[in-house]
Amino acid sequence: MHSHIEVWLPRMPKSRKEAEQMVGELMAPYDSNRPGATAEAFWDWYVIGGRWTGEHDGFDSETDIRNYEVCRICKGTGDRGDYDDEKMRNWHRGCNSCRGTGLSHTWETAPHPGDIMELDKVSDSMTAFAVLVNGEYRETDDTKSLKEYLKRTFKITTGVLVTVDCHD
Numbered sequence: 001m002h003s004h005i006e007v008w009l010p011r012m013p014k015s016r017k018e019a020e021q022m023v024g025e026l027m028a029p030y031d032s033n034r035p036g037a038t039a040e041a042f043w044d045w046y047v048i049g050g051r052w053t054g055e056h057d058g059f060d061s062e063t064d065i066r067n068y069e070v071c072r073i074c075k076g077t078g079d080r081g082d083y084d085d086e087k088m089r090n091w092h093r094g095c096n097s098c099r100g101t102g103l104s105h106t107w108e109t110a111p112h113p114g115d116i117m118e119l120d121k122v123s124d125s126m127t128a129f130a131v132l133v134n135g136e137y138r139e140t141d142d143t144k145s146l147k148e149y150l151k152r153t154f155k156i157t158t159g160v161l162v163t164v165d166c167h168d
C-alpha cells in the first residue's frame, strides 16, 4: 500500500540531494528490509514526491511535460494499427495504452521543487496519512490540516516539510 507521509526537517536543505540524505537518515530506522526490523518499520520503498507530488502547493504533475514519454505500444502514433474490432478501436481511441494521445506517463514522477517546502508556505488545507518528526513516526488521524496537527501535537510552526510517497 502507498501512503502519503510528510517528513519534517528543522531547516531547508541546500539541494535536493541534501534533502534526500536528510530524509534518508530519518527514514532508515523504519526500513522493513533491515535485518532485525521491528514492528515499527513502516516502509520497504519510498520516494520524495511520487504519487503525492504537488500536495504542498497544488501543483498538478499531469500538466508537467517531463512526466510523459512517447507511447511504446503505438510508438507515438496514437494508433496501434492492430485492432480487429472497430468498436474496440474506437473505445480505446486507437491505443489502449495512451488513448490515442501518443504519450504515456513516465514510471517515475519528475522532481518537483515544491515537494520540499517551508512549513509556513505549505497549503493550510493539506492533510497527510502520517508524519515523521524528530525521529517519531505518527499517523495523524487528522483529515483537516496537517499544519494544525503539527502545531497542536509538536508545537511546530517552522521548518520544512518533505512530501514522501511511502510503500509498505
Ligand SMILES: [Zn+2]
Binding pocket: 071, 072, 073, 074, 075, 076, 077, 078, 079, 095, 096, 097, 098, 099, 100, 101, 102, 103
Ligand atoms: Zn499509444
